[in-house]
Amino acid sequence: MTTTSPYFANGEVDAPVSLCSNNNDTIDKYMPAKHPETEAIRIQTKQTGEKEHATPLFLTSSFTYESAEEMAAAFADDTLDVNIYSRFSNPTVDEFITKIATLEGAEDGIATGTGMAAVFSTFMTFLNNGDHIISASAVFGSTHTILTKYLPKWGISYSYFNMNDPAKIESLITPKTKMLYVETPSNPGLDIVDIEWISQLCRKNNILFVVDNCFATPAVQQPMKFGADLVLHSATKFIDGQGRVLGGVVVGSKELVNQLYLFVRNTGPSLSPFNAWVLTKSLETLYIRMDKHAENAMTIASKLEGHPKISWVKYPFLPNHPQYEIAKKQMSNGGGIVTFEVKGGVEGGRRFLNALQMLSMTNNLGDSRSIASHPASTTHSKLTDAERLEVGITPGLIRISVGLEHTEDILNDILQALEKS
Numbered sequence: 208m209t210t211t212s213p214y215f216a217n218g219e220v221d222a223p224v225s226l227c228s229n230n231n232d233t234i235d236k237y238m239p240a241k242h243p244e245t246e247a248i249r250i251q252t253k254q255t256g257e258k259e260h261a262t263p264l265f266l267t268s269s270f271t272y273e274s275a276e277e278m279a280a281a282f283a284d285d286t287l288d289v290n291i292y293s294r295f296s297n298p299t300v301d302e303f304i305t306k307i308a309t310l311e312g313a314e315d316g317i318a319t320g321t322g323m324a325a326v327f328s329t330f331m332t333f334l335n336n337g338d339h340i341i342s343a344s345a346v347f348g349s350t351h352t353i354l355t356k357y358l359p360k361w362g363i364s365y366s367y368f369n370m371n372d373p374a375k376i377e378s379l380i381t382p383k384t385k386m387l388y389v390e391t392p393s394n395p396g397l398d399i400v401d402i403e404w405i406s407q408l409c410r411k412n413n414i415l416f417v418v419d420n421c422f423a424t425p426a427v428q429q430p431m432k433f434g435a436d437l438v439l440h441s442a443t444k445f446i447d448g449q450g451r452v453l454g455g456v457v458v459g460s461k462e463l464v465n466q467l468y469l470f471v472r473n474t475g476p477s478l479s480p481f482n483a484w485v486l487t488k489s490l491e492t493l494y495i496r497m498d499k500h501a502e503n504a505m506t507i508a509s510k511l512e513g514h515p516k517i518s519w520v521k522y523p524f525l526p527n528h529p530q531y532e533i534a535k536k537q538m539s540n541g542g543g544i545v546t547f548e549v550k551g552g553v554e555g556g557r558r559f560l561n562a563l564q565m566l567s568m569t570n571n572l573g574d575s576r577s578i579a580s581h582p583a584s585t586t587h588s589k590l591t592d593a594e595r596l597e598v599g600i601t602p603g604l605i606r607i608s609v610g611l612e613h614t615e616d617i618l619n620d621i622l623q624a625l626e627k628s
């Protein structure tokens with residue numbers, strides 16, 4: 208939750224403001240920017256007395272008070288707009304939250320130490336013993352673990368639906384269903400669901416609709432525009448964009464975020480101010496990066512189509528994607544991830560990875576460096592073939608997180624590895 212930020216020079220207190228004017232005298236006059244690209248760059252904590260240009264880093268665990276009475280007042284009300292301790296709030300973290308909330312079209316947000324902390328905090332805040340959650344079966348591996356191993360321990364049941372058959376959702380709804388959860392596009396299968404259609408269904412049945420928007424980022428898709436209640440991210444991915452720090456964020460209405468804030472404040476999965484500083488600086492280049500990731504990815508996906516060593520290529524903006532029309536409706540580009548099936552099954556996938564010369568072999572994604580991964584032999588190797596298929600992972604599936612290198616260099620490395628696989 209964003210609180211106000213102390214302005215050390217004169218003790219005034221101000222929320223992060225958009226620095227849309229070059230005139231420092233008017234810095235505290237918020238001039239709403241029209242374009243999110245500008246907001247991502249110009250929203251900034253109010254300048255301190257040092258007159259810094261880049262945003263400052265408030266690397267502090269706690270905050271001080273002028274008097275015992277002021278300190279007592281700060282502790283008397285959990286929702287008071289004042290910084291106390293960085294597990295509760297911090298100006299640098301608030302700046303990061305304010306930016307993401309603005310870009311997603313949300314009223315407010317909370318930030319967490321990892322994407323999984325964002326997912327878990329959301330489940331823990333809004334689900335109670337006896338409740339039921341409906342989720343797409345194609346979700347990130349650790350989210351699958353929370354749904355199947357931990358939630359049932361606390362009396363929370365789940366049902367999965369296949370993202371290629373969303374009509375089935377309706378039959379899964381019971382009076383106990385309190386939340387519907389999707390990643391769109393999903394990791395790693397790139398399945399897509401119609402956010403607007405699901406949000407209408409949720410509204411009709413009084414179900415909280417949560418979207419993991421990690422693969423798209425707000426630069427490509429804003430699920431709240433289509434009716435989602437809460438949007439969350441692993442900020443570790445494209446939001447950082449250079450594979451440096453872990454982070455998570457959840458945004459939504461003030462009413463929902465306040466409940467999340469109290470959970471995070473009291474249980475402690477808060478985002479570190481240092482990581483928030485890295486992430487808020489990263490947001491300045493988010494739009495330009497996502498455009499280039501998508502341009503490279505689209506070129507690579509198109510060039511790989513029909514390759515004799517590949518059975519199929521999947522990319523949201525390729526017309527053969529099963530949910531191409533939905534992707535075009537709710538995404539401004541296809542994002543930075545391409546998947547394809549190398550012929551030769553699990554062994555074919557391994558041979559491909561071993562033949563790569565430039566692409567990194569690592570499980571992260573959303574980096575300026577292109578990355579290749581083979582879920583069947585790594586992240587999902589402990590699942591049975593049937594379980595893998597259920598979450599959209601075929602034996603030779605390769606996930607490419609297309610980076611910002613020259614398109615030809617990325618493509619040439621993939622082509623030469625395919626020749627050898």
Ligand SMILES: Cc1ncc(COP(=O)(O)O)c(C=O)c1O
Pocket residue numbers: 321322323324347390394419421422440441442443453454455
């Ligand atoms: C779609 C998605 N959601 C959540 C997460 C978890 O994020 P983190 O690794 O920051 O905890 C990931 C990580 O890869 C992811 O891909």
